[in-house]
Amino acid sequence: MKWFVLQFLLCSFSFAINPMLDVGILQGQKKVSIGAKYGFQVFNLDANKKKIFTRWNATPIKIRLTQRGFGFLKKVDYHRIYIKPFKRQNIVVNGKPYRGTIEIFEDKFGKLTIVNKVDIESYLYSVIKAEMLITSPIEALKAQAVVARTYAMKNIDKFRDAYGFGLTADVRSQVYAGVSSEHPLAIKVVDNTRGLVITYKKELISTYYHSACGGSTLDSRHWLGKKVEFLKSKSCKWCNAYKNYKWELDIPYEKLKNLLRLDGKKLKNIDNLQVKNSQDGRLKTLIVNHSSGKISLSGAKLRKLMGPSTMRSTMAFQQESSSVKITNPDESAIMDILSRFSKPSNSRVLSLKGQGFGHGVGLCQWGAKGLAKQKKSFKQILQYYYSDVDIVKTYY
Numbered sequence: 001m002k003w004f005v006l007q008f009l010l011c012s013f014s015f016a017i018n019p020m021l022d023v024g025i026l027q028g029q030k031k032v033s034i035g036a037k038y039g040f041q042v043f044n045l046d047a048n049k050k051k052i053f054t055r056w057n058a059t060p061i062k063i064r065l066t067q068r069g070f071g072f073l074k075k076v077d078y079h080r081i082y083i084k085p086f087k088r089q090n091i092v093v094n095g096k097p098y099r100g101t102i103e104i105f106e107d108k109f110g111k112l113t114i115v116n117k118v119d120i121e122s123y124l125y126s127v128i129k130a131e132m133l134i135t136s137p138i139e140a141l142k143a144q145a146v147v148a149r150t151y152a153m154k155n156i157d158k159f160r161d162a163y164g165f166g167l168t169a170d171v172r173s174q175v176y177a178g179v180s181s182e183h184p185l186a187i188k189v190v191d192n193t194r195g196l197v198i199t200y201k202k203e204l205i206s207t208y209y210h211s212a213c214g215g216s217t218l219d220s221r222h223w224l225g226k227k228v229e230f231l232k233s234k235s236c237k238w239c240n241a242y243k244n245y246k247w248e249l250d251i252p253y254e255k256l257k258n259l260l261r262l263d264g265k266k267l268k269n270i271d272n273l274q275v276k277n278s279q280d281g282r283l284k285t286l287i288v289n290h291s292s293g294k295i296s297l298s299g300a301k302l303r304k305l306m307g308p309s310t311m312r313s314t315m316a317f318q319q320e321s322s323s324v325k326i327t328n329p330d331e332s333a334i335m336d337i338l339s340r341f342s343k344p345s346n347s348r349v350l351s352l353k354g355q356g357f358g359h360g361v362g363l364c365q366w367g368a369k370g371l372a373k374q375k376k377s378f379k380q381i382l383q384y385y386y387s388d389v390d391i392v393k394t395y396y
């Protein structure tokens with residue numbers, strides 16, 4: 001207990017209580033429906049939080065844009081309101097229930113933004129299922145809960161300047177859909193790790209994670225271009241249980257040429273491609289020799305060009321292209337004639353064979369599941385993938 005208190009006092013980001021988040025759940029709306037089981041109260045945030053309306057029953061109200069703001073009562077327009085349900089019931093927005101309260105304001109384009117004000121622990125109940133398979137071992141889910149809490153706390157104001165709320169409800173932050181995406185196991189792992197976050201030298205870390213590293217995680221220098229002490233390469237032999245662990249990809253020269261041109265590179269025809277792998281097996285560099293020079297691409301850049309779901313990771317090797325084996329001399333002659341009519345540069349491909357899925361930095365989720373199956377605790381899992389970090393309790 002004393003250790004936690006000491007850590008708490010030393011942390012520069014400390015929160016005395018479970019912090020509140022404001023998550024933008026809808027943007028650019030013309031209308032929205034709001035309800036709650038036992039009704040709710042509405043406060044005008046433009047006028048000293050003055051109470052402007054009380055709904056005593058479960059019938060929802062429809063809020064619509066008007067010419068001078070938005071409203072739900074005749075001849076009254078608002079620009080920013082706050083809605084609090086009675087008896088701490090869920091608030092229902094367009095039919096979807098949320099914990100906490102709701103704020104609605106007019107954005108700079110004159111449309112409605114709907115923000116859910118919710119404490120971080122309740123928020124996490126909804127987030128875990130979208131970030132990791134809920135059937136994963138419990139210690140892996142707990143590790144994911146600590147990662148998600150650390151992320152939310154570190155990015156608590158990420159979108160405030162741009163949109164007027166802290167976090168989005170989609171992949172730009174973490175996928176959040178309120179009560180409908182909660183799960184009893186998610187609630188259990190969040191409660192069991194309440195207040196725990198990951199720190200390095202008393203600061204919250206950037207919790208990079210990915211699906212499957214493919215054999216070893218990627219050092220931050222090869223991803224972010226800078227050294228981050230807690231993001232070092234770690235060997236990982238547990239993520240090969242992932243069913244799509246191995247993949248193959250053919251990249252036509254012609255396609256690569258077009259993608260490079262779209263990316264602003266000047267080239268006419270690709271003569272040949274050279275793949276260089278680093279010691280840990282990652283595709284380090286792709287050298288593109290073309291008619292008027294050469295272009296050097298990092299593995300990460302190549303993956304970005306191809307699309308992260310197409311080239312599933314940078315743990316990839318060049319495969320020898322399947323050559324046509326000709327044993328019959330007559331066939332050989334036919335092939336020779338055919339090849340004179342074909343356009344070799346149009347049909348050539350770079351064949352890659354790869355492992356894993358994701359950028360490879362930080363926590364490997366499938367690796368975490370494997371470690372959990374080997375009876376490792378969530379703390380051991382986190383402290384394996386994030387080097388020299390502490391797991392710290394920020395509130396009770």
Ligand SMILES: [Zn+2]
Pocket residue numbers: 212213214215216236237238239364366367
């Ligand atoms: Zn792994």
